[in-house]
Amino acid sequence: MTVVTRFAPSPTGHLHLGHAHSALFGRHAAVAARGRFLLRIEDIDPTRCRPAFVDDLMEDLAWLGLTWETPVRRQSEHLADHRAALARLEDGGLVYPCFCTRKEIAAEVARAGHAPHGPDGPLYPGTCRALPASRRQARRAAGDPFALRLDVTRALERTGPLRWYDRARGWQEATPQILGDVVLARKETPTSYHLAVTVDDALQGVTLVTRGEDLFFASHLHRLLQALLDLPVPAWHHHPLLTDERGERLAKRAGAPSLRALRAAGRTPAEVRGLAGFPERAA
Ligand code: GLU
Secondary structure, X not given: OOOEEEEOOOOOOOOEHHHHHHHHHHHHHHHHOOOEEEEEEOOOOOOOOOHHHHHHHHHHHHHOOOOOOOOOEEHHHHHHHHHHHHHHHHHOOOEEEEOOOHXXXXXXXHHHOOOOEEOOEEOOOOHHHHOOHXXXXXXXXXXXXXXXXXXXXXXXXXXXXXXXXXXXXEEEEOOHHHHOOOEEEEOOOOOOHHHHHHHHHHHOOOOEEEEEHHHOOHHHHHHHHHHXXXXXXXXXXXXXXXXXXXXXXXXXXXXXOEHHHHHHOOOOHHHHHHHOOOOOOOO
16 A cells, blocks of 8 residues: 555644654655655634745745655645534534634633643633533524534444554554544634544545654544544554754744854754754764
8 A cells, every 4th residue: 555644734724843853754665665755734714824834834845855745735725624514413413503703712621620631731620511402503693603522422422432553653543532522613614623634534535644643632533533434444654843052942933043043144954954853863
């Protein structure tokens, strides 16, 4: 089977060394297996994404020496695919509208005292899960904003136990319940990161999902969505995040130098590949 990997940046800013590491990691995994490497633009959030960053990131990646297949999939152009997947989950009774504001959720969590926590903080306490159908209809008819959440318990009952394979950590028992009833879409946006990434990886034929360890827990949920939507199941390889000399993560917001800043400072592509954890092999 041909190995297909991808790099899937969100154009919310300029790429930095952490992104370069991830992109090179995916590209090397494809090359090592004589496979294919794709680029996907994850631009479903119009409030945070800018078209100019798309042009810039492609320029940066090309400068770094990367090549990828065309056409490049831009998620914002494929919302119909995500909408169709969402409709299927809704038809299966696995999604419910949640009208809670962030404030209400925080208050409910505080009231509960020992609210269960997941890797990203306290879990949604499930307030709207049991809302009667008439109340849901009334609130929707009134135009109240809402999020569509996955009923993870019901979904797991439907699929039974699931497993997934990570090349670094081996077989994993899927435990998507650690993330709670995640948001899959909102009134105005027919998708979310979780839904779009799962649908698009399947539609693009990705066989090996390479990405940073910060998204390790998300893969539990993606495995569940694949089972619910009858999608093919890839393997995963979550790589450690690149850290600086002090061991701090080169996160997007931590002020890490962008690739273009390094380039402007006179660094060569080979030097930057080295800084990104992919030094040239000695001849
Ligand atoms: N778009 C995500 C990000 O930039 C990565 C998605 C993925 O690799 O699954 O953080």
